[in-house]
Amino acid sequence: MMELFPVLELGWLNGWIMFALFLIVEGASLLALNRDVAKRLFEFDRSTWSGRQRASFAMGKLLALICIILFFLTPLKTGSTVFYLGTTTFVLGLFGLVVALHNFNNSPLDRPVAIGLYRFSRHPQLVALFFVTLGICIAIGSWTAVLVRIAASRFQHAGVIAEENECLRRFGDSYREYMENVPRYLLL
Numbered sequence: 001m002m003e004l005f006p007v008l009e010l011g012w013l014n015g016w017i018m019f020a021l022f023l024i025v026e027g028a029s030l031l032a033l034n035r036d037v038a039k040r041l042f043e044f045d046r047s048t049w050s051g052r053q054r055a056s057f058a059m060g061k062l063l064a065l066i067c068i069i070l071f072f073l074t075p076l077k078t079g080s081t082v083f084y085l086g087t088t089t090f091v092l093g094l095f096g097l098v099v100a101l102h103n104f105n106n107s108p109l110d111r112p113v114a115i116g117l118y119r120f121s122r123h124p125q126l127v128a129l130f131f132v133t134l135g136i137c138i139a140i141g142s143w144t145a146v147l148v149r150i151a152a153s154r155f156q157h158a159g160v161i162a163e164e165n166e167c168l169r170r171f172g173d174s175y176r177e178y179m180e181n182v183p184r185y186l187l188l
Contacts, residue, residue, distance in 0.1 A: 002141045002142070003141055005142075006141055006144075007074075008074060009073065009075065010072070015070070015137075018076070018139060019072075022132050022136075025098065033101065033105045036109060037104060040109060041104065044162075044163060044166060048166070053158040053159065056156075056157075057156055060153070060154070060159070061152075063148050063149075063152035063155060067137070067148045067152060070137075070145045074140040074145065077140065077141040083141075085138055086141075093128045093132035093134070095128075097125060099128075100117045101125065103124070111174060112167060112171050112175045112178045120183075121186050122164070122178070122179065122182050122183070123160060123185060126185070
């Protein structure tokens with residue numbers, strides 16, 4: 001059962017286990033990327049961001065950190081329906097993240113990534129990451145963690161807009177056409 005304020009305690013069967021698994025899988029996936037592709041994944045010119053975008057993005061990061069702290073301090077609801085639902089959501093998100101990174105790795109560096117999951121979302125890595133962390137929030141049975149995660153995503157949206165503006169500068173009309181044909185976050 002989901003609780004608004006679950007009991008916080010350090011323990012071996014807390015949400016940190018799922019978060020650690022995510023970090024291992026993501027780390028292995030990133031290490032498998034071509035070096036130039038990995039550089040492209042993390043190179044953003046944040047000097048063009050407005051003060052409001054920086055503040056909003058920073059608030060999103062702070063809320064994401066709070067969510068991670070909740071993962072470490074909240075026991076998994078093992079054996080419950082929410083645990084199985086959360087684990088399923090987590091696994092689907094993790095699979096989506098690996099596939100999105102594979103798609104990113106297999107795209108030409110001089111064009112927008114528009115293959116695989118990128119045909120359905122301009123930001124499938126972020127969508128997958130949302131489902132990974134939402135799955136952990138559900139598996140620990142915490143409405144508070146779910147709400148903090150949703151708020152973090154909302155604030156981090158400013159960074160997504162800034163990233164899209166940089167892609168428009170970098171790729172021009174080809175990215176503009178891509179934006180017209182592919183939703184930002186799946187159906188949105």
